[in-house]
Amino acid sequence: MNDPLAHVRALFDLDDDVVYLDGNSLGAPPRAVAERMAHVVRHQWGRRLIRGWSEGWWEAPQRVGDRIGRLVGAAPGQVVVADSTSVNLFKALMAAARGSDRAEIVVDAGTFPTDGYLARSVAELTGLALRSAPPDRLELTERTAVVLLNHVDYRTGRLLDMAALTERAHAVGAKVVWDLCHSVGVLPIELDALGVDLAVGCTYKFLNGGPGSPAFLYVPTAAQPSFEQPLTGWNGHREPFAMAEDYRPDPGVARARVGTPDILSLLALDAALDVWDGVALADVRAKGLALTAHFMALVEDLSGIEVITPRDEWRGHQVSLRHPEARRLTGELADRQVIGDHRPPDVLRFGFAPLYNTFDETERAATTLAKLL
Amino acid sequence: MNDPLAHVRALFDLDDDVVYLDGNSLGAPPRAVAERMAHVVRHQWGRRLIRGWSEGWWEAPQRVGDRIGRLVGAAPGQVVVADSTSVNLFKALMAAARGSDRAEIVVDAGTFPTDGYLARSVAELTGLALRSAPPDRLELTERTAVVLLNHVDYRTGRLLDMAALTERAHAVGAKVVWDLCHSVGVLPIELDALGVDLAVGCTYKFLNGGPGSPAFLYVPTAAQPSFEQPLTGWNGHREPFAMAEDYRPDPGVARARVGTPDILSLLALDAALDVWDGVALADVRAKGLALTAHFMALVEDLSGIEVITPRDEWRGHQVSLRHPEARRLTGELADRQVIGDHRPPDVLRFGFAPLYNTFDETERAATTLAKLL
Structure with a gap:
């Protein structure tokens, strides 16, 4: 063939x-990963020491995020690589649900367990109800604040119709969060074109980032000013090195960052993404x-x-x-x-x-x- | 000398x-780190592939946690290495403050900014007040649910008296969370002996784990059954591979885990900790x-x-x-x-x-x- x-x-x-x-x-x-890792440790960390932070490390979550953006149909400045998928789900769901005047969070019933666990936790924190429904009978209404869907079901491999389901959520004024763990890197995804509200995904499956490599979070430009999440770590601050007493989030996607990025894993992923060239x-x-x-x-x-x-x-x-x-x-x-x-x-x-x-x-x-x- | x-x-x-x-x-x-990294990538990830998870990776957060436990006076089974300091602060403060019938969270006024930002966020989520006070005038009372203190002030280098302040918090029935970022690896710490409630710390300063290496969280054995935190990722589940619909936390310190651990960074830290032998x-x-x-x-x-x-x-x-x-x-x-x-x-x-x-x-x-x- x-x-x-x-x-x-x-x-x-x-x-x-x-x-x-x-x-x-x-x-x-x-x-390329093993050699890149040795280079990062010996030449960046070893020779440049703390100076590495101003020589590419600090911006790496957004820079590598943009590389993943190209694989999910996201223009630059909308994807950040940080934390685990579970932590990013928490940020995304809290940002979507908190302060909503609607009544419920809906999750795909075949959801990967961690998605359901986090959705339950967010429902408890925000006072919303949590409803689990099969993707072909979601029954979204004007009571629905946000729906969390797995693009590909981890058990069966079933692929959902992102365009149709996003449109259906938007038709009732609900937000949609897509979990791309099992689809990123295997099929064309058009987050910007479909107007997806938020998306998360992992990088250690079809992106080959290495065991437990950091996950990503997509926050479209238009949604960034209102994206507020409770993990208000200093990396998401507008002026992180001002060491200001009050938290003021970065105006852009960096507000989805929390703590200091895990540079060794992040740059291993960066090296792994080179296989996508061409x-x-x-x-x-x-x-x-x-x-x-x-x-x-x-x-x-x-x-x-x-x-x-x-x-x-x-x-x-x-x-x-x-x-x-x-x-x-x-x-x-x-x-x-x-x-x-x-x-x-x-x-x-x-x-x-x-x-x-x-x-x-x-x-x-x-x-x-x-x-x- | x-x-x-x-x-x-x-x-x-x-x-x-x-x-x-x-x-x-x-x-x-x-x-040892550069060589270990190359080994992990080439021989563990490369040759063992998915099998690496059952050959040491899955338990690494607790195993490496126990190595750090020896540096902070914690018996085995009470420290987990995972996520960033900021994320761990969120878990610790939420676990300490949520459900409390008390009125306030108190933070050390010289606190590293991220500690204050996260304390503010937790106060908003739990409905408690947040009060900032100098460590020599904390004025803890029976209104105080939890006090968050930096063991060493990042600006001045001042070291707080962990024994006296822990005792003072306990005297009014408050919990104390210690941030050990600037003290772990430079002086003897006795978390178990002092009855500290919770502690967090980073591993990329005096523990030399590498830029942004994963942080740690101490949850003493006696506090584990009641340690509930809202980042209910599947790694904290009692039976993570049962893929159960409901979240039931691990009975031990693994309940402080969230998502898949970042193995490359975690094993770089593991290699870095070898310098402490003897x-x-x-x-x-x-x-x-x-x-x-x-x-x-x-x-x-x-x-x-x-x-x-x-x-x-x-x-x-x-x-x-x-x-x-x-x-x-x-x-x-x-x-x-x-x-x-x-x-x-x-x-x-x-x-x-x-x-x-x-x-x-x-x-x-x-x-x-x-x-x-």
Whole structure:
């Protein structure tokens, strides 16, 4: 099969005997990262010491944020890389819900657990109700302050229609917060064009930033003046080095920053993003659909297997299979160098990262699974 | 002068022509960090991929937390390394203030700005009043829910009496949260023995964890069952991989975790902490007092200089000088390879890190400053 991304795999440090299909959980390391890390430690931290802060470190959350902005359809100055996805969800939901004269927060019922936990916490702090609803029956009304949606369901791989759902939220005057953890880096996203209110996402899955690399938060320019969140750390201050007694937020996206940014992880992510140079998301999307379609076709008739990922285009770049022995199978596949993961109780997940996964690997994975069954 | 720590400097990657007196802002890199980082990226992330999470990464926040616990007098299982100091302050203050039937939060008036900003935010969320007071006139009463104190004042270097102030807070039934940013790693701290309620601190100053390395939070065992904080991320869940719909916090200190830990930065800090092997905090404290005393004696009579750091033992390991041209002098010192920092409007700060700073450097810094004046 023609693969316009075939040359990108060489940019990753992956063993050829491993079929790594868990990039939707932890992306593989781009080769440039290890050397960049050593450089940052030895030459920036070691030689420049405190001066590093005025030589690029301080602005790194916004600079790297802009690089991610290009992958999610956000013009510069609207994305900041900082903290974890969970912390960014808290900021986003608090900013959207606090002070609202509406009654409820709505979350996608298939939401990744942390999204639901944070939404519950924000509901308690703001006095709003929390309602969980399936994405095809959200029932948004003028009581709805904000709806939090996962662009791709982490269990099934189902992809939501961001354009339609954003429009539906706006039609009743509700705000929408999108969680892009499982979609950033696998398909074209148009946050600005769709008028999305707020979005968060992680960088250690399909962006390959490294284990636990810092997450990102999108606050569109028009929403920045009213974006108020309670984690009022000094990095979000308008004049952080004035050491003023009162908190006055930065006028721009930096108001979404909290504490001192984690420079080693942030610059590892920065290095990891270099693999995107010259890569078109349309090619990534096309290859991801092809890889997942190929895999589904190879495994759908295997004994005891139920494919729960949508067959149509409304899927991300993972294939989820239901099998009563999912846990055992995941372990036995790993013993045979085919690495996916298991989500309880009975789901096997296989992520397909078009930047490094190949059609050959897809076949090796399917063949290995077939032998085990 | 006899220096039992003289051999430790060789563990740091520092240029000998630089007099680095800003370790109270960003510690110098231990030599082991660059290599460890490359190892973590190439051999853990690169070869083990997702399996790294079950081979030490998941528990790293508590494991590294216990290493810091040994430096602050905390028995194992009470310190977690996660997030930034600002985020940890939010967790600590929310846990201490929320649900209290008392009326106010009190902060040390010389507090580092972020502490005051977060205390203000927590006061607004909980409906408590916020009162700022000098540490020698805190006027704690039975109206006081919680008092937040900086162990060492970042501007003057004044050290507070943790034992006496903790006792005073407890005498009126208030809780005390200590910010250890400028004291951890420079003097013996006895959190358990003093019955401190909660404490936070940073790891990139005298613990040399690297720019923006993750901070720590101390929650004593007895306080863990009632420690409830609103950043209910999935890492704090009792069974994080059950992906349960409801948040049930971990019974132990892991309930202070939020999102996925930043492994690259966390393991850089882990490597940096190796320099403490065989080091006694009593020696560190003695050398720090000697270095700062020596420096104060050398500069106190210089024209236009006012020493604002306490001369008695109630100081941390920094010397702060007031001079109307503080900003210019800091720049000119840096041009001459003597690196301190400036805090507006008129303070020059010099941090003395006993693990790598020497008496010779102290004299070179004082001589250079004298020449500039």
